[in-house]
Amino acid sequence: MCTRYITPDQAAIERYWHIGRDNNNPLRWAGQAFPGSQGPFIRAAASQQELVVGQWGLIPWFAKAAKLSYSTHNARIEEIAGKASFKRSWQQGRRCIIPALSFDEPCWETGRNVWWHFRRADGAPWGLAGLWNAWTDPATGEIIQSYTMLTVNADGHPLMARMHKPDPKLPHDRQDKRSVIPIEFADIDTWLHGTTEDVQSLVRVPPAEAFDAGPDR
Numbered sequence: 001m002c003t004r005y006i007t008p009d010q011a012a013i014e015r016y017w018h019i020g021r022d023n024n025n026p027l028r029w030a031g032q033a034f035p036g037s038q039g040p041f042i043r044a045a046a047s048q049q050e051l052v053v054g055q056w057g058l059i060p061w062f063a064k065a066a067k068l069s070y071s072t073h074n075a076r077i078e079e080i081a082g083k084a085s086f087k088r089s090w091q092q093g094r095r096c097i098i099p100a101l102s103f104d105e106p107c108w109e110t111g112r113n114v115w116w117h118f119r120r121a122d123g124a125p126w127g128l129a130g131l132w133n134a135w136t137d138p139a140t141g142e143i144i145q146s147y148t149m150l151t152v153n154a155d156g157h158p159l160m161a162r163m164h165k166p167d168p169k170l171p172h173d174r175q176d177k178r179s180v181i182p183i184e185f186a187d188i189d190t191w192l193h194g195t196t197e198d199v200q201s202l203v204r205v206p207p208a209e210a211f212d213a214g215p216d217r
Contacts, residue, residue: 002149017188027051058073114215129180152179
């Protein structure tokens with residue numbers, strides 16, 4: 001599961017994803033995102049798409065408070081149609097794109113945690129698949145935007161299967177190693193505006209050569 005990534009700045013996001021700015025007020029977030037921090041995401045809007053800042057860790061509709069006792073910053077794509085925290089956002093088509101210059105994953109091949117950076121080999125930013133929600137605080141009426149990053153099983157992937165600590169009790173092909181789900185630029189409209197059936201073909205991990213990956217330096 002991904003727990004940290006680096007975001008582009010607002011101008012770079014607007015330029016690459018062709019998002020027009022509705023006003024001159026800058027959006028604010030830290031360059032490095034961690035669970036619970038604020039980060040940017042792109043969602044469908046009347047003007048095709050819009051850039052929003054929200055909490056990385058989706059607040060479900062039934063939450064009593066914005067601070068949750070369980071983790072919602074990642075969501076297994078295989079479970080979202082039935083999992084209470086995510087199924088309403090999935091059913092309502094609240095899919096989003098999470099812009100990232102790079103993301104980090106832990107590699108345990110040496111017997112200890114070595115963090116690896118993952119960038120695109122072509123130098124472009126990642127557009128990672130996510131879900132979003134707008135939660136209303138019952139005490140104050142404040143609307144809080146939030147999002148989760150989707151992951152898919154990567155046990156058979158030559159690169160992503162090397163990440164994360166292995167479970168010695170499970171066979172190699174049943175570790176449930178996870179990968180984020182990059183959405184290619186040409187598929188953005190389908191991911192944001194399509195039906196749940198339309199987007200099924202987009203849930204995949206790119207080939208290993210699409211990644212520029214290696215240990216932290």
